[in-house]
Amino acid sequence: MISRKSVITFGMVAIPIAMYTATQDNDIRFNQLHKEDNSRIRYKKTCGHCGKEINSNDIVKGYEYDKDKYVVITNEEIEKIKTEKEKSIQILHFAQLNQISPVYYEKTYQAAPETGGEKAFELLRSALMAEQKIAIGKTVMGTKDTLMAIIPREEGILISTMFFADEVKDLQKQYTKPEVSEQELNMAKTLINSMDTPFDPSLYKDEYQTRLRQLIETKVSGKEVVAVESESPGKVIDLMEALKASVEKAKKDKESA
Structure with missing residues (x-):
């Protein structure tokens, strides 16, 4: 198009x-419903002066140049x-x-x-x-x-x-940069290189939207919604150990792939 x-x-x-x-945009959209009877919530455009309901054909562009004073501008004038x-x-x-x-x-x-x-x-x-x-x-x-x-x-x-x-806002979130040792930097570089693969956008899917569709289908069919088991990462105690473990995992993942 x-x-x-x-x-x-x-x-x-x-x-x-x-x-x-x-x-x-492929996102799932939800409608707002009345909690008591699940009827759709509707929004109406009304005139602030006479209270009359207005459709799109009755609406024009206006600029407020003074308190409650407007000048009307048409699309033809803009062009x-x-x-x-x-x-x-x-x-x-x-x-x-x-x-x-x-x-x-x-x-x-x-x-x-x-x-x-x-x-x-x-x-x-x-x-x-x-x-x-x-x-x-x-x-x-x-x-x-x-x-x-x-x-x-x-x-x-x-x-x-x-x-x-x-x-564009200034990047105002500043932080105090701690010292990074050469050994830590080299290990981080190794991890980056071990996970270095060409970018292929077809490999990435919106998994949460898939689960959301499954939730909707489950509810429509009248079945009970079951919580997924979450894998929460453990706390990082030692940065070097965490980097080493990450490098080993990345190597295994690459070999299996």
């Missing part, structure tokens, strides 16, 4: 693209103030991917060229891959400027929306 259409521009080059959402540049994704500059902290990434889209833009699209992708660079761009989405990272992949291009600097 196409999320939106746009144009990537840099220099005199314009590449028409379609952006597709790259992720989906009118957008320049042609703001309707496209303007590439501002290029950068190294590892220069950007993951905290700045918000939502990811898959980009695909529209008819006529295939050659320029592939040229941009292959040039970024060859130089090991990403592009930083900007466009208007909704009612605000949106930063974007244009990231090349072997199979295409990903576009991630980004937060502005003033939207």
Whole structure:
């Protein structure tokens, strides 16, 4: 499903693209029910002045510029103030991917060229891959400027929306760094290397959601819900011993795999 259409521009080059959402929400959703009779809780939108129930067709955007005073803004008026540049994704500059902290990434889209833009699209992708660079761009989405990272992949291009600097909180949680011995550091490195395998996203499943579905099926069928046996980890007494035991376990797990 196409999320939106746009144009990537840099220099005199314009590449028409379609952006597709790259992720989906698979979480189980619960409805709120009345405790006494299990009836669904409904929420109604009402006018604060006359109390009349309102549907979506009767709702407009309003900005409160003074106490209880609003100016109404239409979608057409919002579109009118957008320049042609703001309707496209303007590439501002290029950068190294590892220069950007993951905290700045918000939502990811898959980009695909529209008819006529295939050659320029592939040229941009292959040039970024060859130089090991990403592009930083900007466009208007909704009612605000949106930063974007244009990231090349072997199979295409990903576009991630980004937060502005003033939207990211400082990492205020500081701690006193204790001394780490060379022996402890080497053992930790050994543990990391013993668990080093290529990333394969298909190996990871949401196990809790699976158990939640099983819970729902159990309740629907009228059976009793049985608690799972939890394996609580023991307290770490000696860091080196814990590291050694972890390395041994990782080696055995790797051999059995």
